[in-house]
Amino acid sequence: MxxxxxxxxxxxxxxxxNAQYSQQFRGTVTDQVLQQPLxxxxxxxxxxxxxxxxxxxxxxxxxxxxxGSYRIIISYAGFKEGVLENIAVxxxxx
Numbered sequence: 001m002x003x004x005x006x007x008x009x010x011x012x013x014x015x016x017x018n019a020q021y022s023q024q025f026r027g028t029v030t031d032q033v034l035q036q037p038l039x040x041x042x043x044x045x046x047x048x049x050x051x052x053x054x055x056x057x058x059x060x061x062x063x064x065x066x067x068g069s070y071r072i073i074i075s076y077a078g079f080k081e082g083v084l085e086n087i088a089v090x091x092x093x094x
Contacts, residue, residue, distance in 0.1 A: 024061065025089055036058075041058065043074050046072070
């Protein structure tokens with residue numbers, strides 16, 4: 001049975017790279033109810049169309065993301081899709 005709500009905790013870290021114009025963007029996807037990492041979740045940065053899959057610890061990482069505001073979409077089998085709006089990737093901020 002598909003869960004009605006995709007529940008996750010997302011820890012976001014932005015690390016300065018590439019002369020202040022692009023950043024590394026990383027975080028962790030977890031099930032808030034069970035407090036367990038979600039290995040194999042797909043994280044997509046829209047509108048860039050870049051996607052990665054979380055590792056066994058629920059960690060994902062994107063490199064060379066331009067500074068800006070993005071929509072993050074997280075999908076995982078058995079969960080409703082999660083969407084985070086207006087996630088800011090800033091220059092020079094960790």
